Amino acid sequence: MKSVVKTAKTVDEAVSLALSDLNSTKEDVIIEVLEEPSKGLFGIIGTKEAKVKVTLANDPINLAENFLYALFEKMNISGTLVIEKNENDLLIDVINISNSDMGILIGKRGNTLDSLQYILSLVVNKNREKYLRVLVDIQNYRAKREETLIRLANKMADKAKTYRRIIKLEPMNPYERRIIHSALQNDSGIRTFSEGEEPYRRVVIESKR
Numbered sequence: 039m040k041s042v043v044k045t046a047k048t049v050d051e052a053v054s055l056a057l058s059d060l061n062s063t064k065e066d067v068i069i070e071v072l073e074e075p076s077k078g079l080f081g082i083i084g085t086k087e088a089k090v091k092v093t094l095a096n097d098p099i100n101l102a103e104n105f106l107y108a109l110f111e112k113m114n115i116s117g118t119l120v121i122e123k124n125e126n127d128l129l130i131d132v133i134n135i136s137n138s139d140m141g142i143l144i145g146k147r148g149n150t151l152d153s154l155q156y157i158l159s160l161v162v163n164k165n166r167e168k169y170l171r172v173l174v175d176i177q178n179y180r181a182k183r184e185e186t187l188i189r190l191a192n193k194m195a196d197k198a199k200t201y202r203r204i205i206k207l208e209p210m211n212p213y214e215r216r217i218i219h220s221a222l223q224n225d226s227g228i229r230t231f232s233e234g235e236e237p238y239r240r241v242v243i244e245s246k247r
Contacts, residue, residue, distance in 0.1 A: 056092035
């Protein structure tokens with residue numbers, strides 16, 4: 039397990055420095071106080087700084103890497119993971135992957151990718167008190183899919199207004215439905231709502247005229 043040793047005027051300051059180096063939070067580490075700070079004689083002579091050792095014990099990046107690479111091996115898929123972590127999110131992008139393998143991982147309309155993201159979120163958050171949002175992408179697929187959905191939303195909205203009819207889109211997951219609703223929320227000529235039960239819930243676009 040990765041660990042760092044830091045010194046500072048106080049234990050808290052030393053721990054903060056270590057957490058910054060490890061890009062981690064207190065709930066994911068083991069903290070050992072190696073030396074307590076002391077002011078020394080007259081608060082000047084012999085002053086000692088605090089010294090701590092901080093060790094990663096529940097690293098979400100390692101958890102994600104181990105889970106995904108093991109899964110790729112079982113699926114006979116080759117790809118490289120690029121993982122970034124901030125305070126609230128774990129961002130994972132799969133690169134250096136063939137088109138055929140990418141199609142397998144994404145699935146129809148991203149269903150397989152969404153399922154993979156959900157399962158990985160369960161793995162990463164199993165022993166965590168503070169929830170970490172996990173986002174999995176493959177070579178910028180989600181951004182491209184969002185652009186496609188926005189174009190579709192605008193096209194169907196124009197059709198609804200032109201022919202003054204109700205347009206029902208194909209079933210989508212909650213994330214994709216939110217993209218449609220958001221894209222059209224400022225269009226005063228139509229209204230949108232969702233109907234049906236999961237996983238067949240869909241967006242309906244209706245002309246106001």
